[in-house]
Amino acid sequence: MIELQKLTKKFGNNTAVDSLSLTVEAGEFFTVLGPNGAGKTTTLKLVAGLLRPTAGSVSVGGIDMAEKPGRAKALMSYIPDIPYVYEKLTGREFLHFTGELYRLDRSIYRARAEELLEQFLMRDDGDKLMETYSHGMRQKIVISSALLSDPRLIIIDEPMVGLDPRSIRLVKDLLRERTRSGTTVLMSTHTLALAEEISDRLGIMHRGKLIALGGVDDLKRAARRSEGLEDIFLRMTAEA
């Protein structure tokens, strides 16, 4: 579903992503881990087409992002780390706006929006302006809008920040359910327990490079120690 070939992104003299090659299969839940400034968000934005690579290529669903960005983007939804929204729209209006923007079938997206508002316990707040929402409420609306178009790829940056435990559980279940039906999830997070719990594979980034790749068990085997992901992560990013 995602194929990155020697992907490099430089901001001036600073190399944020350094010759990154990676393949993520359809229906796979792939998590990118790494300390602050490792290049996780930049990688996600490159895959989403919100940044242009300095070198290398991004292909989504077999479509080259540089050549046909419109077609590639039509396959995906992106959930940013900071949920900037239209403050003067209500949550429900924002979901309808997204549905219209993607030209979704009206009866389907309206029913789906209600279902998501219900699931996230946002039905009563759906008609209030989003400027009055808490961070977590905004995040719920943003996640709902991403799920509305039934994308084949969900790119999600720090998904659980600000969410209450019930919503965290709900998001985890929704994402897992999606991957079972063939949707690919590319997630970046600092929450190692979350990554360990729901990912099929993990990639640890440090200073723009992918320094480890595989399932949690693979990483443990590679580390030849019976330690948790947190210890492996701290040791790898300290040694690298």
Next chain:
Amino acid sequence: MTGARSLFFARIRILKNSVSGIRNEPVLKTTFIAVLTASFWFGSFFLFYRGLSFFNAIPAVGPVLVDETMYIFFAVLFIMLLLSSIVVCHATFFNVKEVEFLLSKPLDHRVVFFYRFVQSSIYSSWAFLFLGIPFLVAYAIIRDASCCFYLALPGWFILFVILPTATASLLVLPAARFLDYRRARRAFIGTAVVLALAAFWYYKSVIAPAAQEGEDIAAFMESFLYHLRILKHPLYPGYWMASSIIEAAGGRALESVRYFFVYAATTALALQLNHIEAGRLYYRGWLASRNRSNRPLPPPGAGAANSLLSIFSVLPRPTAALITKDIKSFARDFSQWSQFLIYLAILGVYILNLGSVPGSVDNPYWKMIVTFLNFSATSLVLAGFTVRFLFPQISLEGTKIWILGLAPVTFKELVLQKFFINGVMILLVSELLMTATNIMLETSPGLFFVSCAMTALTAVGLTGLAVGLGALYPDFREENPSRIVSGFGGTLNFITALIYVAVIVLLFSVPYFSYHVHHTVTAGTFRTMLSAAWTGSLAATAAAGILPLVLGYRKLQRSEF
């Protein structure tokens, strides 16, 4: 006051870093902007100088008219600055995230207040600098003022802008503390309606009859200005500032200083009252502004507003969704629509004033002057409108670009959507205005058609310029439209819009004045000149309106978010 020094130095550091950023800009770009700014200043100066010279040359009343212009200038400016300061103060005191950060620090609330106060003064008065300096310099030359006059200009400017902001904040602070958002909004609308009615009553009962008294323009103007004596009321601050400048230009230094000190003392008093009020009300007002009503709105599809917006459903769905989103966001944003109301008020006052110009003036020179002045004034108001409301639109999408950047909507479609929907609105308003004013002025059919066609061109040109430059020079990090406009791109838009309007006026006024007024060209030459004017104005509109649009969306396509 604790923290004031730190805030001041932080602001200086930000300014220094911004200036360093300009140093990194390409030399060609910086030179281009410098030349453009200088052209604007000299162009404005030339126009003001010609206008004031014209008044000055009118026998008997000339010099008086020049001084009266100064009174009107400061009287109107004071009201405009006061109104814009009310809106700007409300936004900068209470609706900025930086305030939340500052109030979480161990700072005296009054320090935070005055820090924002200075910013409010700058935001609400930067345009005054652009127009005010060339006007006052032109006035000083005509009045043959001494060099001391020019040295004192910065002092007058700085002092003048503080009082409207101080008065506005004295109104905004208690309103934010004691009225909730909806009641404050109602109070604002109510006050605006009462003021509009009072102005209309004054016009109908005092000013309009004056128009009937004068048989020619000179007599009319004398009579008209007599009836505007309310603007010279000795208790009105605009009068003090105008008097100080007029007395200084006339070499009466003591009288000038007297008026200057009256204004300065009033400003000091207003600042002292602000100091007291801020200590008691600012923090509480800010807390009250957090308790915004979160009453549910009608769901999509329900309610009168949603039914009205359904007219856009004939358009492609993404376009209709973007338009609906823009309209709802605008209508729900107090700082946006209140400034929009101020623009409407300016247009209303303008039309009312135009109604008092005798339409039956036979002199073709006057007829032509009034017609072209009408077109220029309308276009200038529209230029200000497009800069203020259209330029920030692309920038305001910035933090939300993750939505549009991934949606199946291209940046070309986004820019064109902004251009067409705003263009249609601007075109309708400007044509309505031009038609109404032409009827009031009893313009000849030929000029009527030409002025309406010129208006259509400028509506397209100004809309394209504002939307295009907004895409070319976006500020994706800023969420306050007033601050977006006061940046580099907004200033460039303001200057190029004024130059564009001046070019259009010049292209058409030369053939019309040459043939109909001065009779220096034949009918054949007039037609050739007019054809050239049409060709030139079409080229100017393409350059001003279409080129920035194309460059703008190409820049967006290349941008990274």
